[in-house]
Amino acid sequence: MTSRRLVAALFGVAMTAAAAVGADHRGLIAAAVALIAILAGLFVRAVATAAVLAVVCLVALTESHPMLAATSGVCATAYLVLTYATLTRATAVGIAGFAIVGALATVVPAGLPWLPLLAPVAVVAAVGVALSPYLNPGD
Numbered sequence: 001m002t003s004r005r006l007v008a009a010l011f012g013v014a015m016t017a018a019a020a021v022g023a024d025h026r027g028l029i030a031a032a033v034a035l036i037a038i039l040a041g042l043f044v045r046a047v048a049t050a051a052v053l054a055v056v057c058l059v060a061l062t063e064s065h066p067m068l069a070a071t072s073g074v075c076a077t078a079y080l081v082l083t084y085a086t087l088t089r090a091t092a093v094g095i096a097g098f099a100i101v102g103a104l105a106t107v108v109p110a111g112l113p114w115l116p117l118l119a120p121v122a123v124v125a126a127v128g129v130a131l132s133p134y135l136n137p138g139d
Contacts, residue, residue, distance in 0.1 A: 011076075011078040012041065019059050021064060024061075027058050027062040031054075034058060066103070070099050
C-alpha cells in the first residue's frame with residue numbers, strides 16, 4: 001500500500017463526510033457502504049468506483065446542500081484520480097475550475113428562461129477549446 005493510496009482514502013472519507021451532513025438513516029446506510037468500499041479500495045482499486053457510486057446514492061437520498069455536494073464531488077474526483085492515475089497540475093486546475101463553475105451555477109438565480117438553451121452551445125465551445133491543440137492541421 002502506497003502513500004498515494006492513503007491520501008486517496010482520505011479524500012474518499014472527506015467525500016463521504018461532506019455528503020453525509022444532515023443524512024437520515026437511509027443516507028447513513030449509504031455512507032457506511034461507501035466507507036466500507038473505501039477501506040476495500042485500499043487493496044482492490046476497482047472498488048473505489050463503487051465507493052463513489054455509494055456517495056452518489058447518498059447525495060440523492062439526503063438532498064444535501066449544493067456546496068456540500070460540490071465539495072463531495074471535488075473529493076470524489078481527487079479520490080478517483082489518486083486511485084487510478086497521477087494527479088497533475090492540469091488535472092487539479094480542471095477539478096477546481098469545474099467545481100467553481102458548478103458552485104456558481106447553484107448561486108446564480110435562474111430567472112432567465114432561455115438560459116438552459118446556452119448550455120449545449122457552451123459545452124460544444126468548451127470541447128472545441130479543449131481539442132484545439134490537437135486539431136492544428138499545419139503541424
